Amino acid sequence: MTTKMRVRELSGELGISNKELIHLLRKLNINVKSHMSGLTDEETEMARKEFNKASHEPSIEDKRVRSGVIVRRKKKPVRQPKAEPADTAVQEEPPVQPTSSQSPTPSTAAPVSDADDEATPSIPTAETEQPEDAAPETATDAPRDVTEEVTGEVTEDADASVAKAPVQEPSGEASQPESGEDDEKKATEKKRGKRKKSKKKKAPQPAPQVKIISRPDPAKEQPAPQPASTSQDKKKKSFKKKHRRTVEADELYRKVRQAETSRPELVGSRKGRGKRGRRGRDQVQTKPMVTTQPIKAAKRKIRIDEAIRIADLAQQMGIKAQDLIKNLIGMGVMATINQSIDADTAAIIAADFGYDVEKIGFSEKEFLAPVHEDKEEDLRPRPPVVTIMGHVDHGKTSLLDVIRKSHITSGEAGGITQHIGAYHVTTPRGEIVFLDTPGHEAFTAMRARGAQVTDLVILVVAADDGVMDQTREAINHSKAAGVPIVVAVNKIDKEGADPDRVKRELAEHGLVPEEWGGDTIFANVSAKKKIGIDELLELVLLQAEVLELKANPNRRGVGHIVEARLDKGRGAVATVLIQAGTIHKGDAFTCGLHAGKIRAILNDQGKMLKEAGPAMPVEVQGFDGVPDAGDEFVVVADEKVARKISDSRKGKQREKELAKETKFTLDKFLAAKAGEKVKVLNLVVKSDVQGSQEAIIDALNKLSGDEVRIEIIHSGTGAITESDILLASASNAIIIGFNVRPTAKVKDVAEQEKVEIRFYNIIYKLVAEIKDAMSGMLAPTIKEVYIGQAEVRQTFNVPKVGTVAGCAVIDGKLVRNAMVRLLRDGVVIYTGKLNSLKRFKDDVREVQKGFECGTGLERFNDIKEGDIIEAFEEVEEKRTL
Ligand SMILES: Nc1nc2c(ncn2[C@@H]2O[C@H](COP(=O)(O)OP(=O)(O)OP(=O)(O)O)[C@@H](O)[C@H]2O)c(=O)[nH]1
Numbered sequence: 001m002t003t004k005m006r007v008r009e010l011s012g013e014l015g016i017s018n019k020e021l022i023h024l025l026r027k028l029n030i031n032v033k034s035h036m037s038g039l040t041d042e043e044t045e046m047a048r049k050e051f052n053k054a055s056h057e058p059s060i061e062d063k064r065v066r067s068g069v070i071v072r073r074k075k076k077p078v079r080q081p082k083a084e085p086a087d088t089a090v091q092e093e094p095p096v097q098p099t100s101s102q103s104p105t106p107s108t109a110a111p112v113s114d115a116d117d118e119a120t121p122s123i124p125t126a127e128t129e130q131p132e133d134a135a136p137e138t139a140t141d142a143p144r145d146v147t148e149e150v151t152g153e154v155t156e157d158a159d160a161s162v163a164k165a166p167v168q169e170p171s172g173e174a175s176q177p178e179s180g181e182d183d184e185k186k187a188t189e190k191k192r193g194k195r196k197k198s199k200k201k202k203a204p205q206p207a208p209q210v211k212i213i214s215r216p217d218p219a220k221e222q223p224a225p226q227p228a229s230t231s232q233d234k235k236k237k238s239f240k241k242k243h244r245r246t247v248e249a250d251e252l253y254r255k256v257r258q259a260e261t262s263r264p265e266l267v268g269s270r271k272g273r274g275k276r277g278r279r280g281r282d283q284v285q286t287k288p289m290v291t292t293q294p295i296k297a298a299k300r301k302i303r304i305d306e307a308i309r310i311a312d313l314a315q316q317m318g319i320k321a322q323d324l325i326k327n328l329i330g331m332g333v334m335a336t337i338n339q340s341i342d343a344d345t346a347a348i349i350a351a352d353f354g355y356d357v358e359k360i361g362f363s364e365k366e367f368l369a370p371v372h373e374d375k376e377e378d379l380r381p382r383p384p385v386v387t388i389m390g391h392v393d394h395g396k397t398s399l400l401d402v403i404r405k406s407h408i409t410s411g412e413a414g415g416i417t418q419h420i421g422a423y424h425v426t427t428p429r430g431e432i433v434f435l436d437t438p439g440h441e442a443f444t445a446m447r448a449r450g451a452q453v454t455d456l457v458i459l460v461v462a463a464d465d466g467v468m469d470q471t472r473e474a475i476n477h478s479k480a481a482g483v484p485i486v487v488a489v490n491k492i493d494k495e496g497a498d499p500d501r502v503k504r505e506l507a508e509h510g511l512v513p514e515e516w517g518g519d520t521i522f523a524n525v526s527a528k529k530k531i532g533i534d535e536l537l538e539l540v541l542l543q544a545e546v547l548e549l550k551a552n553p554n555r556r557g558v559g560h561i562v563e564a565r566l567d568k569g570r571g572a573v574a575t576v577l578i579q580a581g582t583i584h585k586g587d588a589f590t591c592g593l594h595a596g597k598i599r600a601i602l603n604d605q606g607k608m609l610k611e612a613g614p615a616m617p618v619e620v621q622g623f624d625g626v627p628d629a630g631d632e633f634v635v636v637a638d639e640k641v642a643r644k645i646s647d648s649r650k651g652k653q654r655e656k657e658l659a660k661e662t663k664f665t666l667d668k669f670l671a672a673k674a675g676e677k678v679k680v681l682n683l684v685v686k687s688d689v690q691g692s693q694e695a696i697i698d699a700l701n702k703l704s705g706d707e708v709r710i711e712i713i714h715s716g717t718g719a720i721t722e723s724d725i726l727l728a729s730a731s732n733a734i735i736i737g738f739n740v741r742p743t744a745k746v747k748d749v750a751e752q753e754k755v756e757i758r759f760y761n762i763i764y765k766l767v768a769e770i771k772d773a774m775s776g777m778l779a780p781t782i783k784e785v786y787i788g789q790a791e792v793r794q795t796f797n798v799p800k801v802g803t804v805a806g807c808a809v810i811d812g813k814l815v816r817n818a819m820v821r822l823l824r825d826g827v828v829i830y831t832g833k834l835n836s837l838k839r840f841k842d843d844v845r846e847v848q849k850g851f852e853c854g855t856g857l858e859r860f861n862d863i864k865e866g867d868i869i870e871a872f873e874e875v876e877e878k879r880t881l
Pocket of ligand 1: 390391392393394395396397398399490491492493494525526527528529
């Protein structure tokens with residue numbers, strides 16, 4: 001018999017809960033242990049038939065009216081009108097006492113008095129046995145109530161007057177067990193026992209409905225939310241008992257509270273129980289128990305932050321963490337109980353157990369988002385923010401120096417220039433802000449954090465040297481960021497300077513000068529001789545005009561960190577480039593994981609300011625920790641808000657760290673491809689020599705097809721650098737290293753940035769793997785390799801160990817820990833592992849053909865003489881196209 005379907009799959013198909021299906025299966029004498037149990041075709045078919053049959057039958061629900069009296073009411077599966085019966089029922093049936101935490105439930109109330117009034121028990125009519133005959137749809141022919149005295153007699157009656165009592169469609173809540181579950185269970189079982197006896201005396205009476213409402217073992221079943229939480233209640237108590245003084249207990253208690261808060265009806269039941277104590281339980285049970293209807297999806301909600309620990313998720317769903325982990329493994333996610341999974345993964349896995357995941361958490365947006373968008377009339381032009389990039393020694397520092405010295409604001413002349421990583425210069429045509437940090441860090445690091453502060457890049461290329469490695473790198477970084485480039489051809493004063501050669505070389509990289517029909521602005525300069533500097537600045541401003549850079553200075557200040565450090569005397573200080581609004585001394589702010597209050601604002605001349613507006617680079621003091629370059633600096637209402645945001649971010653960061661995930665991997669690319677979302681595979685290719693680099697790029701480019709495209713966002717020779725990692729991180733790229741290795745520091749950065757680096761030393765292997773990735777075939781196939789066979793000659797029962805087989809190896813060999821299958825007359829009886837392998841009394845690693853040995857099978861004792869143990873190995877094999 002082959003296992004085709006799992007219980008949970010079938011329950012999904014039938015649209016009922018696992019619990020209900022398990023009842024149904026048990027009713028059919030199909031023994032299943034949990035929602036993960038497998039069903040054969042026949043069993044599945046039987047279950048379907050039974051379900052179809054049952055779904056046409058009216059079900060019976062039990063409810064305890066008062067101590068010793070339980071009402072059994074037969075109800076239609078057909079949806080009944082709600083309002084009318086509700087009113088009638090409530091008015092007519094005062095004896096039922098709904099709990100204080102629950103509104104009176106009409107369907108409960110209605111039949112009660114009728115049932116109570118029924119003095120004479122009678123056997124149900126044929127209608128109970130042939131439910132198909134029951135006419136559906138009308139309110140008048142609905143329920144049949146049965147009153148049972150717990151003390152003995154079973155009374156099931158199809159009294160017409162009762163039948164007329166209207167029924168309200170039971171809500172999802174109604175099916176959820178309440179406190180005092182155990183009591184009820186006992187009582188129900190007791191009743192059943194007695195009923196069986198009395199039935200024997202009277203007439204044969206099938207009671208399929210009774211089965212439906214019997215309670216499953218919550219530990220084994222997939223729980224509906226309510227039982228889950230009831231068990232959480234218990235768990236909480238036992239936890240509190242066990243770990244009274246531990247933090248975990250508090251944490252768990254908090255989670256339980258959280259779970260309850262997300263399901264207010266639970267809180268009600270808990271409260272009710274508290275007030276009423278044990279006596280109140282009976283009343284709680286008067287809530288109708290309808291188990292034939294799956295619990296509403298809305299009730300099965302789990303609210304989580306960015307990520308959640310497996311243990312917490314399992315607890316919130318009221319299932320065992322092991323079950324959750326098993327399902328995760330099934331999805332290919334390896335996680336331990338203490339690891340966190342992100343909200344998306346949690347959503348998928350929770351869906352398997354019938355729960356929805358809702359992302360919640362403190363929403364900082366409420367505090368950060370501007371109340372209203374900037375109006376056009378509020379926007380004022382702002383200076384461009386420029387980054388100077390280029391190859392080593394091509395003159396970046398010299399150029400910035402000459403610009404700064406000759407263009408500092410007159411008022412500031414004489415001031416001592418501070419190194420704050422950014423400078424504000426004034427030219428006759430306008431103001432420009434220069435970022436004086438290594439280009440890549442200046443914006444690639446920021447971009448990796450989702451920030452972009454640079455409006456323009458000045459690419460410095462020495463006229464005597466031409467385009468070099470870092471020139472290319474700078475071009476790629478700028479292109480990836482979508483920032484326009486102005487080229488400064490430097491050192492034109494030098495002998496051997498050939499600006500045209502630079503133009504030609506840059507044109508090959510897509511930077512075609514305007515005079516050649518392109519759109520890149522070129523300026524010939526000499527930083528040393530101060531030639532062409534003003535023209536360069538003019539061109540920069542011209543280009544900036546095209547960009548129409550504007551910002552609203554009259555709002556709360558927002559900016560980004562350019563650089564930050566810990567100062568001995570002043571604590572954490574950072575250069576902030578204000579991008580919009582104005583910051584003031586005394587403002588509370590949040591920045592990355594940190595918060596603070598602005599204690600001092602200094603400009604690049606070291607002058608104290610009271611405030612700073614858009615595109616102003618300033619040094620800010622007052623941070624509670626050192627932020628990272630690229631972190632967003634936002635002024636908030638007050639320090640309390642700032643702290644709250646910072647705390648929330650720190651919490652999320654912790655969860656993210658726990659959920660450790662690589663930003664982008666080939667496997668992820670594959671997964672994404674399955675959903676047809678990602679069609680571009682971004683690569684950064686670094687190789688040892690130019691020759692191999694060209695060969696690799698050629699080969700990779702040839703792989704690009706209509707459906708999946710390869711985008712080499714950067715390539716170069718030499719070691720993998722931090723800037724490569726930052727670029728890859730910012731562009732969701734994978735780094736390909738050919739005959740190159742990263743330094744330990746770069747490795748650290750890659751780890752921090754969660755960038756995947758793949759190393760190769762053979763081109764065709766590199767190409768093949770990328771090809772595999774692109775064709776979605778990288779997932780390895782599992783291949784079986786035969787190891788050997790042994791025949792069982794004798795079996796021994798060893799106490800506490802189980803059956804041990806004395807075998808003779810007849811082919812190949814037996815290897816300890818190998819996978820094995822037990823064959824009896826050529827039929828596989830068992831597949832698993834060898835758990836011991838001995839020669840005489842010694843444990844051995846393997847036994848060759850022709851030798852005898854003793855062996856045991858893991859968790860299997862039914863070994864017989866003559867059985868064959870076949871050992872094999874499973875090896876992963878990469879698939880090829
Ligand atoms: N002849 C000439 N030499 C220049 C010019 N600009 C810079 N240099 C020289 O080139 C050398 C390198 O200049 P830097 O400004 O340090 O170059 P850099 O690009 O900042 O170098 P790194 O900071 O190492 O990346 C220095 O010796 C400068 O004097 C120029 O326009 N003409």
